[in-house]
Amino acid sequence: MNSKIRKSIAVIVAHPDDETLWAGGTILEYPMNDWFVVCLCRASDKERSERFYKALAILKAKGIMGDLDDGPDQHPLAEKEMEDEILRLLPDTHFDLILTHDSAGEYTKHLRHEEVNKAVITLWHTEKIKANELWTFAYEDGNKAYFPKAIAYANRFDPLSEETWEKKYKLITQTYGFKIDSWEEKTTPKAEAFWQYKNSHHLMKSIDEKKMNE
Numbered sequence: 001m002n003s004k005i006r007k008s009i010a011v012i013v014a015h016p017d018d019e020t021l022w023a024g025g026t027i028l029e030y031p032m033n034d035w036f037v038v039c040l041c042r043a044s045d046k047e048r049s050e051r052f053y054k055a056l057a058i059l060k061a062k063g064i065m066g067d068l069d070d071g072p073d074q075h076p077l078a079e080k081e082m083e084d085e086i087l088r089l090l091p092d093t094h095f096d097l098i099l100t101h102d103s104a105g106e107y108t109k110h111l112r113h114e115e116v117n118k119a120v121i122t123l124w125h126t127e128k129i130k131a132n133e134l135w136t137f138a139y140e141d142g143n144k145a146y147f148p149k150a151i152a153y154a155n156r157f158d159p160l161s162e163e164t165w166e167k168k169y170k171l172i173t174q175t176y177g178f179k180i181d182s183w184e185e186k187t188t189p190k191a192e193a194f195w196q197y198k199n200s201h202h203l204m205k206s207i208d209e210k211k212m213n214e
Helices: 018-029 046-059 079-089 111-125 162-175 183-187 200-213
Strands: 008-013 034-041 062-068 094-100 130-137 156-159 191-197
Touching (some): 018 162, 034 111, 111 200
Antiparallel strands (some): 130 191
């Protein structure tokens, strides 16, 4: 990412704090960009929503929240419901870049992360949302063997400076209020990684290849 060129970047995530855990360092290190964060769940959760907007202020980003079901049972949502909510919340503009969840999520396992990925890919491929590139978060947890960590061999792997990581850590522990020894506090990655796709055909080819190798 060129720090001298101002870009419009959308970050589309399932939950308040996802934008910080998986891309907060990147947002902090490129404050010249126009960042817009779409969070699809928890708008009616007063505590989480207040903290989300406080986090955005620190990240110098704009954003909006939706209120899709996020109950503990995690019943699957209809694909159209997810797609319609993204279209309702996301500004109707052409973005330079969109960041979102990966098809496997960032850890084992959260259905909403996977559903967001699928919806964003569909909308991008059908040109209902427009962007020059799409990057998905690249993290894994060894099937719960350890806390999620950035994948070193991803297309982009960025170790965060100590200063940037401390700001990100404070967002998680102070702004979002996650306690010491919580999953979120222990997870907060010190490096961020992304799978990069230059166009939707590249992405669809990658998906097909992944299915063939499964």
